[in-house]
Structure formats: C-alpha cells, structure tokens
Amino acid sequence: MLSPQALLGALLLSAVPSALADTCQAPIDHPGEPYSYVQPRNTTILADGHSLSVLPSPNMTGNGGWETALVKAKRFVSKLTLEEKSWMATGQPGPCVGNVLPIPRLNFSGLCLQNGPQCVQQGDYSSVFVSGVSAAASWDRQLLYDRGNAMAKEHKAKGSHVILGPIGGPLGRSPYDSRTWEGFAADPYLTGVCMEETINGMQDAGVQANAKHFIANEQETQRNPSYAPDANETTYIQDSVSANIDDRTLHEIYMWPFANAVRAKVASAMCSYNRVNGSHSCQNSYLLNHLLKGELGFQGYVMSDWGATHSGVASVESGMDMSMPGGFTLYGEEWTEGSFLGKNLTSAVKNGTVEVSRLNDMIVRIMTPYFWLGQEKNYPSVDASVGPLNVDSAPDTWLYDWKFTGETNRDVRANHSAMIREHGASSTVLLKNERNALPLRKPRNIVIAGNDAGPLTQGPNLQANFEYGHLAGSSGSGSCRFTYLSTPLDAINTRARKDGSLVQSYLNNTLLATEALTSPLWIPQQPDVCLVFLKSFAAEGEDRTSLDLDWNGNAVAEAVANHCNNTVVITNSGGVNVMPFADHPNVTAILAQHYAGEESGNAIADVLYGDVNPSGKLPYVIAYNESDYNAPLTTAVETNGTWDWQSWFDEELEVGYRYFDAHNISVRYEFGFGLSYTTFDLKNLKAKDSTPANLTALPAKRAIQPGGNPALWETVYTLEAEVSNTGDVDGFAVPQLYIDFPASTPAGTPPNQLRGFDKFHLTAGEKKTVKFELMRRDLSYWDVTAQDWRIPAGPFTFKAGFSSRDFHARKTATLIKA
Numbered sequence: 162m163l164s165p166q167a168l169l170g171a172l173l174l175s176a177v178p179s180a181l182a183d184t185c186q187a188p189i190d191h192p193g194e195p196y197s198y199v200q201p202r203n204t205t206i207l208a209d210g211h212s213l214s215v216l217p218s219p220n221m222t223g224n225g226g227w228e229t230a231l232v233k234a235k236r237f238v239s240k241l242t243l244e245e246k247s248w249m250a251t252g253q254p255g256p257c258v259g260n261v262l263p264i265p266r267l268n269f270s271g272l273c274l275q276n277g278p279q280c281v282q283q284g285d286y287s288s289v290f291v292s293g294v295s296a297a298a299s300w301d302r303q304l305l306y307d308r309g310n311a312m313a314k315e316h317k318a319k320g321s322h323v324i325l326g327p328i329g330g331p332l333g334r335s336p337y338d339s340r341t342w343e344g345f346a347a348d349p350y351l352t353g354v355c356m357e358e359t360i361n362g363m364q365d366a367g368v369q370a371n372a373k374h375f376i377a378n379e380q381e382t383q384r385n386p387s388y389a390p391d392a393n394e395t396t397y398i399q400d401s402v403s404a405n406i407d408d409r410t411l412h413e414i415y416m417w418p419f420a421n422a423v424r425a426k427v428a429s430a431m432c433s434y435n436r437v438n439g440s441h442s443c444q445n446s447y448l449l450n451h452l453l454k455g456e457l458g459f460q461g462y463v464m465s466d467w468g469a470t471h472s473g474v475a476s477v478e479s480g481m482d483m484s485m486p487g488g489f490t491l492y493g494e495e496w497t498e499g500s501f502l503g504k505n506l507t508s509a510v511k512n513g514t515v516e517v518s519r520l521n522d523m524i525v526r527i528m529t530p531y532f533w534l535g536q537e538k539n540y541p542s543v544d545a546s547v548g549p550l551n552v553d554s555a556p557d558t559w560l561y562d563w564k565f566t567g568e569t570n571r572d573v574r575a576n577h578s579a580m581i582r583e584h585g586a587s588s589t590v591l592l593k594n595e596r597n598a599l600p601l602r603k604p605r606n607i608v609i610a611g612n613d614a615g616p617l618t619q620g621p622n623l624q625a626n627f628e629y630g631h632l633a634g635s636s637g638s639g640s641c642r643f644t645y646l647s648t649p650l651d652a653i654n655t656r657a658r659k660d661g662s663l664v665q666s667y668l669n670n671t672l673l674a675t676e677a678l679t680s681p682l683w684i685p686q687q688p689d690v691c692l693v694f695l696k697s698f699a700a701e702g703e704d705r706t707s708l709d710l711d712w713n714g715n716a717v718a719e720a721v722a723n724h725c726n727n728t729v730v731i732t733n734s735g736g737v738n739v740m741p742f743a744d745h746p747n748v749t750a751i752l753a754q755h756y757a758g759e760e761s762g763n764a765i766a767d768v769l770y771g772d773v774n775p776s777g778k779l780p781y782v783i784a785y786n787e788s789d790y791n792a793p794l795t796t797a798v799e800t801n802g803t804w805d806w807q808s809w810f811d812e813e814l815e816v817g818y819r820y821f822d823a824h825n826i827s828v829r830y831e832f833g834f835g836l837s838y839t840t841f842d843l844k845n846l847k848a849k850d851s852t853p854a855n856l857t858a859l860p861a862k863r864a865i866q867p868g869g870n871p872a873l874w875e876t877v878y879t880l881e882a883e884v885s886n887t888g889d890v891d892g893f894a895v896p897q898l899y900i901d902f903p904a905s906t907p908a909g910t911p912p913n914q915l916r917g918f919d920k921f922h923l924t925a926g927e928k929k930t931v932k933f934e935l936m937r938r939d940l941s942y943w944d945v946t947a948q949d950w951r952i953p954a955g956p957f958t959f960k961a962g963f964s965s966r967d968f969h970a971r972k973t974a975t976l977i978k979a
Contacts, residue, residue, distance in 0.1 A: 212440040215451035218480040220522045221460055221529060225426055225867040230533035234525045237532075240267055243517075244507055246524050250477075251502040252487025254554030255563055256547050257321065258283060258638070259464075259485045261527070262561055272531070273543050274371075274464075274485070275316060278326035278343045279634055279758065280641035283550040284319050286572040288312075289634055289641040290581055292756035293328060293355070294736060295588040297345035297780040298835075300895045301920045302358050304584055309362025309370075311577050316368050318573035320543035322536055323369040323429065325638070327359040329418035330433065333736070333781055334379040334816050335792045336708055339699040342735030342756055343639040346780030347817035348832065349417030350915045350939075356418045360425040367534050372422035373431035374466060376448060377404035377415050380794045381704045383806045384434040385468065397803050402795055403436035406810040409907075412943035414816055416452065420938075423457045424868025428530035430459060432481060434469045439804070441476075443469045449480025458865040462526035467553065467638075473501035474509055482523040486553055542567040550642070574644070578760055582647075583773075585757035585764025587893075590777035591750070591836040592740075598727055598749035600771025600838060604689035607657060609666040610673055610721050612712055613694035613733055614650045617643070626698040628712060629668065632733040633761040637701025643759055649694050649731070652762035656770060674716040691725035692769070693718050699735030704794055708739045708787045718742035731765060733757070737781055737790075743829060753779070771838065776893035776920070778835035778964070782818050785829050791820045818965045819911035833897050833915070833964035839888030839925065843896050846961045846970035849879040849932065858952050858977050859944075860937055873938040873950055880933045882961050882970055886923035895920045896961060898933040899968070903955030905979065906942055913965055916940075933961070940976060954979040 223231030238246070245264055252274075253260045259274030276282035280289045288311070296308055309327070316324050331338045333347030341347070345355040356372065363370040378384070380402065389396040406415070419430070430453060432443040442448060443465045453459045462482040470476055470484040484502045509515040531537065545565035548556050591599070617623075617630035621643040624636050631648040634641045650666060657664045665688075667673055695714035699705055709715055710732060722728040722745040729750040732738055736755075742748050752775070757764050767773040784790055792815075795808035815823050818832035860872035868874060884896050898917035902910050917933035940957070941950035954977045962968040 212438040212445050213447040213451075215446045215455070216478055218446070218450045218478065218519060218522070219454045220518070221526050223460065223529070224458060224865070225460060227426070227460055227529055227533050230529045231525065233532040234528035237267065237269075237528050238521055238524045241524065243510060246520050247503060247506040249527060250483055250506060250520070250523050251500055252483070252485040253561060254486070254558045255561060256543050256545070256551060256565075258325070258551060258553050259323070259467075270540070270542070272322045273320050274323040274325060275319070275321040275547070276325050277639045277641070278328055279639055279756070280312070281315050281319050281321065281573070282638065282640060282642070283547045284315070284544070284573070285546055285550070285570055285642060286574060286644060287315050287319065287642075288574045288577045288581060289643050289759040290577070291584045291588055291758045292342050292634065292735075293344050294342045294346075294780060295585070295755040295757055296359075297351060297355050298590055298753070298755060298777040299584065299588040299920075300351070300778045300918055301587060302354065304587055305355055305358035306362040307580065308584060309359035310366050311580060313363040313366035313368040314575070315573040315577070317366060318541055318571055319547060320541050321368060322531070322540070323371055324363055325371050325373065325431070327356055327370065328373055329353075329356050329422060330374045330376055330378040330415060332379065332415060332418070332816070334810070335794050336737035336781065336790055337705045337794050338379055339381050339704050339735070340637070340639070340701055342635055342699050347782070348780065348915055349414050351780060351918075353418040353421035357421040357425045360422055360427050364426070364428065364534060367536065369428035369530050369534060371429045371431055371464070372419055372427045374433035375419060375430050375442065375453060375463075376433060377406055377411070377437050377810070378433035378435050378442075379404060380435075380808065381702055382794060382796050386471070399798075399801065399806055400804050401434055401436055401441070402806040402808050403439050403804070404808050404810060405438055407813060408945045409943045410810060410813045413814060416457075419453070420457055420868055423453075423459045424874065426460065426867050428461045428534070430461065430463050431466050432463055432469060434466050441469070441471050443481045444472050444476040444479045446479035454480055456865075457869050458867050460526070460867055461530055462523065470501050473505050474514055476501065477506065477509075477515055477519060477523070482526050544569060544571050546570045581758045582760035582763050582767070585754070585760050586767045586773040586775075588755065588757065588777045589765065589768050589775050590753040590779055591768075591775040592753055592783075592830050592834070593743060593748070593751040594836055595749045596727070598690070598729055599769060601690060601769050603660040603662065605662055606686065606688045607653065607662050607664045608688045608691040608721075608725065609650055609653060609664060609694070610668070610691055611694040611714075611717055612668050612670045613696040614648065614666065614692075615668050616648050616650070617646060626711060628670075631694070631761060632696040632698065632756065633758055634756050635698060635700050635735055639701065645759060647760050647762035649692070649762045649765055652766035653692065653769070656766055670712040670714070670717050674713040674720050688725055689727065691721050691728045693721050693728060693730045695730065695732050697732065697734035697738050704796065708737055710734070710738050715741055718748065719745060722747040729769070733761070737783060739785070739787055740783065740829060753777075774838045774890055774892040775835065776837060776895060778833050778895050779830055780832070782821055782828050782832050783830040784821070785827065789821075789826055789828070791815065813909050814911055815909075819914065822912050822965065831964050831966040834967070835895070835964075837888075837892045839886055839890040839892040841894045841923070841963060842885050842887050843882050843931075843961055843963070843969040846880060846882040846959065846972045848972065848974060849881050852974065852976050853877060856952070856976055858954070859947060859949050873941070874936050876934045877937050878935045878940065878974070878976060880935070880959055880961070880972065882931050883928055884923070884931050885928040886925055889925045891922065891924045893920055893922050895963065896931045897963060897965075899960045899965060900940070901958040901960065902942065903953045903957055905955045906953040910942065913960065915965070952977050
C-alpha cells in the first residue's frame, strides 16, 4: 500500500501500463495512443489516461469480527485443488443469475447469486417490495432495515446465498440516469444511511448483501464497450464511458455511501461497467486495491458486474475476486461465451504470472462471509422453479448437472404484504395540498383518470414502457414478477363501495389529452374530486430522454384540471419529474409515490383517505425546468476514437441540491421537502455537550477496520433541538440537520450538506427532543494534500428544519481554532 507521500508523488507521473501479461491476451486497461484532454484539478487521472496503478491486492485480515470465519475459510481453501479454486472465482451458467459450482466432496453446495433490489427477481410466489427510491423517500431507518430483512428472508427461503443489492451507485448525479430508482437518494449521506440499514437487515437474515455498483456508475449510455461485429466480441470500436472525477469529489460524494456499506460489513461489492479515470472499474487497482480494500478496509470479495470483466490477470491483480457471469472451461468443455478466468486463471498460476497467494485470497474472501453468516449449516436448497425464470442462462446452457432438493415453487411471501402496504404509504411524498383537498372525506362523485390507475395488461413482469397499467416497479435486472398487484382503481373502488360513492374511470391518456374532455358526456356533473394517476418509466440499459411524465402525462393533468376544480395528481416514477401542472389553480394536491410494490394501490388509498398521514420526503430536487439541472449525461461523442467516451464530472461536489443552493436557483420542491396533514415546528438548536478540548483537525492514526479509520466514525459533537406537532392531527416528523462548513474549507464546498435526520411519531400538540450525533467524518472534508479527512478551522453553521431550504433554527460553533 502506498503512503500518502508516495501516492502524491505518483499522481504527478505518467502511468506505466502493467507489465503483466494477460493469459487471454485481453486489453489491460486500454493500451494505445494517449488521448488529449484538459485535466481537472485534484484528479487521479494520469497523463496517459490511466488511473493510478496500486499493487498488490491486499489480503483479507478478518478485522471487524470476521476472524473466526476467516480461520474456517482458510481451512476450506487449503483442501481445494488449483482447478477448484479457479472454478470458484468464475461464475457458471445455472439456475440463479450467478452461480458458483458445488464441490460435493467438501459438502459445499455452491453459491446462488440472485437479483434484486426490490424482490427475488427470478422467483415465483415471492413479494414485490417498495423500490429503493421509495424506501429512501421514507427517511425511516427502521423501515429500511425491515425492508432489507424481509427481502433477505424471501431470498433465503428460495435458496439465494447472495442478494445483488443494495445500490449506492448510481447516486443520482443526473436525473436522467435510468437506474436511480433501484438506488436511494441524490445525496451521499442519506444514501449511506440507506445502504447501512439495508445491509444490516439483509445480513441479519443470514443472506450476503452486495454493494453495487462501485463506482461513479452514473449513466446507462455506453456503459459497455462497443465491439467490432465479430463472433468473439474482443475488438473495441469504442470503449465504455469513462467517469473522470477528482479525488475530493470521489471521496465526499461517490465513495461516501460505500464507506457505510463496508462499515456494515457487507459481504461483497460489485465493480461497475464504466471506466473511472480512464481504466475499467473491474481492473482499476487504484479503486479496488487502494480505496476499497485499503482505505475502507473492505473484507469481502469484489465481483464483476455481468460482463464487466475485460481482462484476466490485470483484473485479478487489480483486486477483482470473482468474475460474473463467468463462462469458463468445465471439465474440458468450452462454454461458448468463453472467459477471462477459468482455465486461464489456472494457467496463469501454473506459469507464475499470478501468485497462488493471490488466488488463495480471492477464495478466502469469497468463503469467509459464507461461514460468517452460517450458510454452511442447514441452508435452504435452491428452488428448482427459479431456473426456468433465469433470463441470463436458460437450462439448455447449463454445463453442470445441477441437482435440486426440497420443495419446488415455494411460497416465501409470509405476511410481508401488510408491511409492504405500510411502507408504501410511509414512503409517499405529499408535495401540494391546498383548499384541504386531502384527506378525502367520503366524496360522493369521484373521477379516476390516467393510464396508471388500472390493472397490468402485458403480464406480471414489467419489461417495457407499457401504456396501460399501474407502474409499481420497473425493468432490467431490478425488475420483479408480480404474484398480484393492488391497483389504485381497485383500492379506490373498494373504498367507494363502502362510502356509497359514484366512481367514473377514464384510463386512456390519448383521449384525455385530446378529445375526451371536450365531450359533454365525459362528466355528467362536477365531481367532488378527480384523481389523476400518471407514470414515468425508467429501466436499466437506457437513460431517460425527458423528465416529463410518460404518455402525455403533463397534458392529461392540465386537461383534467381544466374541467375539474379539485384535481389531485398522483405520480408513479423512478425519480425526478418536472411538474408544470403544479401551478394550475385547480390542481389542489400532488403526491409522489414512486414505485411502491405489490400493495401500491392500497397504500395510496390509505394516504388519500387519511388512514395514514403522509410523512415521506423528497430524496432529490424537483426543479421548475429540465434545463435547471446540471451534470448532463454524456450521450454522444463527435469523434470515433476508441477511448473518446469521456464524461467529465466537473460539477465536482455540486450534485443535486448542492448545485441549486450553491447558485441560488429557485426550485419547485427542494430536497427533503414533504408535507403532512399536520404541521411541525423545531426550535432551540443547541449543543448537548461542549466541543472536546482535544479535538484535532486530522483523525488519529488507528488500525483500519471495515469502514476505514475507526476514528472517523466516532461521535465528536452532538446537537439537540425541540420538535413539536403544532397541528391537530397525529403524524411523523422528519427533522433534518444541514451543515455550512467554515470559510477555511477549500473552494467549491457547497453551502448546505445533510448530516443528520430522524423520524418519529408525535401526537397533536406533543413535543420531543431530537438528537443529532455528528461523527468526525460528518464534520470533515477530504484533504487532497494530506490524503485524509480534515475538520476545517473556523465557525460551522448548523441549520435544522424540515428540508434543505426550510430551516427553523441555527447554531454557530467553532470546533477547530485557526
């Protein structure tokens, strides 16, 4: 591991391509003619376009409570043949989306890796939970834990050893990224909390979590290389997009939530498709060896994203431990997709290109979480029903004779539907509520409008932007197979029958936006309320091209509001939508529900009718115009050079609300915003204890543990405030703390950064004290010269309230004197 001084010196030099020969003759990073660019400040890119090389890959130490499991893993590995070790590092086609072969002679039944972040993707009789962005909108730590724990229980019952989630990247640099719904929030602090709570919930259920996608995986466009049209796809026409990012931004924005994940002792991490600073993520030794395994003290194994391995030896030496989906030589039989590892890894060890100690560490890292979570003891077998649902490797591609035991088509849902309904309501964000439009009070005449209200019309698995049907999940590897779906139309009709209400439904968006509303027959009388359900589809593999609601959604909202003086709009979306209809005087209320899972209809009805007081808060910013957002995706290049796809993260720390605040740009609804059927106040923000007299600017040097230097996770300053429910309805308050760093902090530091929040119930008139415990990391910035986290000198301003622009109390304090 390089010292900070050596690292700084190396950053000034040109990178030298690795001298390691690759047994597959695959490209090591991207050798060839250097390209020209203007280097951003503090970047880790070197003069030939490569990220810094840091070798060797650190061995696992077992720090953080894995010591006993490490001993078991080493004992297991000592019994393996060289070929078996290579098999374990290389995925195989099989019943799960990712498979590690069994070794019967050692009573090892193999590993089943399954998607996904909202469900058991390849599982029938399983639940569809609220999506990641929905869970983040709850701002509820317990909800996040419970959701992760319940998902993991279903995975375990189906035989999954590893859940491919949660997602800390994409973080949401751009609202056009189509996978932000699988992740959490456009903020590193909130996403970090979501990652940590979710991982704890999953692994407490005995299933390995997988933190993905490491790192700066912020767009789908050109995420993989373009290949020449040959059978083997080995020649790049153009390489995958390179996220070019400076050192401080990498640490303070994109690594932040992964530090939380490592602190939670996540079993595995997935390296991403994109390049970072010119080098493929899965063979980027600076990222994997230095930052992840070194600086963060990651003890688990690094697996590639599916098809993200572009070299053999280079990837192995750079810190990748498992290649997925693999596809290697089994007992002398070639699988048609080939592999960079498999028998090539065996050969590399035999000829001395790869040290056997490196291969041993790869397998020790893979097996230690297995023993740590007790997966060797009476673990459920893989449900045979998942195989035919596997879209990545159909049964006719399997080379190994997979044996299935135990019940088939297991129903693993338990009573999770009740929890999913509760979570869906708790995650719903009330954005507008005028004229006391909500909650509904037994309206006699209800209109339900919009193509998002009704039943699915194209099957239970949402794989396309379908015109008709409620959008409660989305597509790609995070997609789900719905056993059933509660729709708004069903849920509201059920309520209406109890109330004796008249319900009229108009679900054709084209007609609603054009001719239907001009007919005098469309509504025989003015309704008490018009409920307009609109949606926006986002999916893996392609980025969004617009932030408008799909299927003429904005026009539908305007058209209905023109004819209905009490119009309530409900959106189901993977993230940001601009909402020009919000200014319409007849749009009295707006609710953002996101993708709320199988109980979506019942959940939104609970909120509409007031059975649940909405408490969700936005995990991103809703601007007035699409053009207000910064950090556009790189969606095209004007040249055709092999490495011309360059995405410059030159907004640096100004991601999400930080950008809008730094430039004083007005927004429609700010980060952290969300209304309630009651009102809250916060006052008397004060320090619980005085600043520690011995607080130093830099942390004490301590042995690295999972999450990094333990000193960074110590509480050094605590604030308290009084929160009160000032309305006449019980509800959940979500107080938030933001920090404005001292003027001594380097230029480019955003004015407000989230550093604390809580969520708790208050009856009408009740008061409670909220405590914000600030760790050293929360109060520090990444010092690129010291290569460490530094608390700056001078006064901090602490701001507490209920959103990033709704501050009710402030306090100034100096923690480090100049």
